[in-house]
Amino acid sequence: MRTAAGNRTFLAIMGTLILLAWLTLWAWEHSPYSRYLQHGLWGQTTHASLSAHSHGLSAILYLVGWTLMTAAMMLPSTLPLIEIFRRLTIRKKNHLQLVALVIAGYLIVWAGFGIVAHLSDWGLYQLIGRFPWVQSNGWVLGVGILVLAGGFQFSSLKYRCLDKCRAPLSFVMQYWRGKRDQLHSFMLGIHHGIFCVGCCWALMLLMFVVGTGSIGWMLALGAVMAIEKNMPWGRKLSAPLGVALIGLGLLIVLLHSPQFI
Template sequence: MGHVSATGGRDMSGRSIDARVSQRAFFGVSALLFTVSTAVTIVGGTSMSAMGEMPMPGGWTMSMAWMRMCGQTWPGVAASFLGMWVVMMVAMMLPSLVPMLWRYREAVGGTGETCLGWLTVLVGAGYFFVWTAFGMAVFPLGVALAALEMELPVLARAVPLAVGVIVLIAGALQFTAWKTRRLACCRNTPGRCLMLSANAATAWRHGLCLGLHCSYCCAGLTMILLVAGVMDLRVMAAVTAAIAVERLAPRGERMARVVGAGIVGAGVLLMARAVGLG
């Protein structure tokens, strides 16, 4: 009995050490990826700002992200935008994704460290594939809208008010039952993870599912990013903080409403300025 107990003790100790090493490796790689993506996003945003913006009727400026510069082709512009979009999404969403990935690892942790690492990568790849597809849809719409605004001064003059209205709607969305349900899907994933099989196809589908739920939950905040400055570092930082707070805070639903109150106030201010009251 003593021999069995000692062996069991060594096995449990060994598994505990392996778990700690796995945990440190996971969070270390996540921190490195976040640091690199944030640095690249800052460099890209800074270089975009250095290119300047186009003054538009109505007293606002249009980002060069939606325009083709001299010597560029539209496929090249699209590829540049999509690459920057993906890196930006990694920097913005990774703080909220890491806890979900860790819960997935805990649920399928008996598969071996090498297999577990690849499965985690597949979940993350599926998640960011959804955001990549969203960026692919956003770019042609943004380019088309920018072209219309340059051709129609009346439409361009309405943009500041339209931005205020969109921000106001996005803030109001934070108070809805729909938002509460979507946020619960993003926060309460352990039960779903426990029912997952440890294989590549399931990991990919789980990543897609997480990405879809996350994109629904972040719909209002993503709209703010798009209309207030898709490559504006200040807007990126504010949206990232809002997403992280409502996902990671102990009472996320209440924090979502606090964020919503701030957004509603910003929307009202933007609308007041647009009509000349601010």
């Protein structure tokens, strides 16, 4: 009875934290500071003549927004691993701290990916500025990301990482040593984050197509990734999703085909 109550309490706490992340994102999206959540608008302010202090503040706010977004989207899909780890370490006096370290390691990896993705996006826009045709036909970049994300759904790397994410118990057994519990907890989160990014990075790039501040798309993509990683039939979703993304990219090309004439 005590264990069952503890399980319910823990899941309620995690659910509350995830809900708070979503509510914070929603409030942020409707605030005067929403431009720091939208990578496109953030980029516009970046290209403006901002002071070094303002630019640094903008970067920090964007990173906070990205981390909130990944917490809201990705933590639900990793709850099975976190719950298994909590049960495994429940007899330790500092087990809640260890769980927090797993989550911290996981989110740090996603934050690192966000930095790389945004810098790449910024560099790409700098490069595009030299090519007027591409600059006036931004849809080409969207098509490129759609086809990239769709094609990655068929790659061996996708399935290797997805299989790791779909087996949380064996993952914890493989990466949890328990001797230096704090360090190993943090590294478990790091390892899980690496495989999760390896599985989902291409789908997350779609947020740069639809807008990183779009709550609706966050919910949709978060649900897709959670299904892929946790539902019994989730692995079978990857290929049809890849076909759909590539098909959408080709449809956009057809809709814009007169521009090639």
